Amino acid sequence: MSPLRPGDALTLDVDVIEARISKSRPELGILKFKCTARNAKGEALCEMIAPILIKRREMGQR
Amino acid sequence: MCRFEDIEVGQRREIGSSTFTAEAIRKFAERFDPQLFHLDEEEGRKSLFGGLAASGWHVGSACMRLIVEDADRLAEEAAIRFEEFAHWDVSPGFRELRWIKPVLAGDTITFFREVLDKRLSMSPPALGSLQVRTTGINQRAEEVFTIRSNVSVSLHGTGG
Known part of the structure; x- marks a missing residue:
């Protein structure tokens, strides 16, 4: 991918590509997202696919 | 590990250690990862980490620095031997x-690098390509960090 050059301004796109409940810890959700950093020309400089843990709404709560 | 030809798959090398003080954890987080559990002791304790925890990017950055310093050391040693x-x-x-386990304030992480695979890339410029796993172990011998990276290596050494 393109290198980051001095003066570049970056734009970050974040897409959620998966959302599920953790099997081992059902009180947690797992979001998988894809981040793409682009320069002003729209060229992708880096891409990252990563999961994060996120708390779920507690039982009985709306 | 001097030239690409000398690198053996399975080679494992300790590349150095880094201690993550509360101050360093906060400083890094303020600049690059300002989430509360990386900034505040109490928020860290309340979080899944159970204490003030270093940003994973901080751990990766500290590891990168050790990799560069280790390479400089290897280059110097090679130069001495011509x-x-x-x-x-x-x-x-x-x-x-x-990020397998949190790196908490006061933890010392020792990093190891292991060569998983090597191959030649023939598309110009001719380069060697390595697949490397770097692992971080804390002072309780728990694995906290791993990364599998691809690295290019020039086929002809410099100096000598």
């Missing part, structure tokens, strides 16, 4: 970055 040394070149990226 041997060639192939510096690791740019990396096109990595896979499987894992």
Whole structure:
């Protein structure tokens, strides 16, 4: 991918590509997202696919 | 590990240690990862981490610094022996970055690097390509960090 050059301004796109409940810890959700950093020309400089843990709404709560 | 030809798959090397003080954790987080559990002791304790925890990017950055310093050391040692040394070149990226356990304030992480695979890339410029796993172990011998990266290595060493 393109290198980051001095003066570049970056734009970050974040897409959620998966959302599920953790099997081992059902009180947690797992979001998988894809981040793409682009320069002003729209060229992708880096891409990252990563999961994060996120708390779920507690039982009985709306 | 001087030239690409000398690198053996399975080679494992300790590349150095880094201690994550509360102050360093906060400083890094303020600049690059300002989430509360990286900034505040109490928020860290309340979080899944159970204490003030270093940003995973902080751990990766500290590891990167040790990799560079280790390469400089290897290059110096090679120069003393009048041997060639192939510096690791740019990396096109990595896979499987894992923050296995939190790195908490006061932890010391020791990093190891293991060569998983090597191959020649024939598309010009001719480069060697390495697949490397770097692992971080804390002072309780728990694995806290791993990353599998691809690195290019020039085929002809410099110096010598």
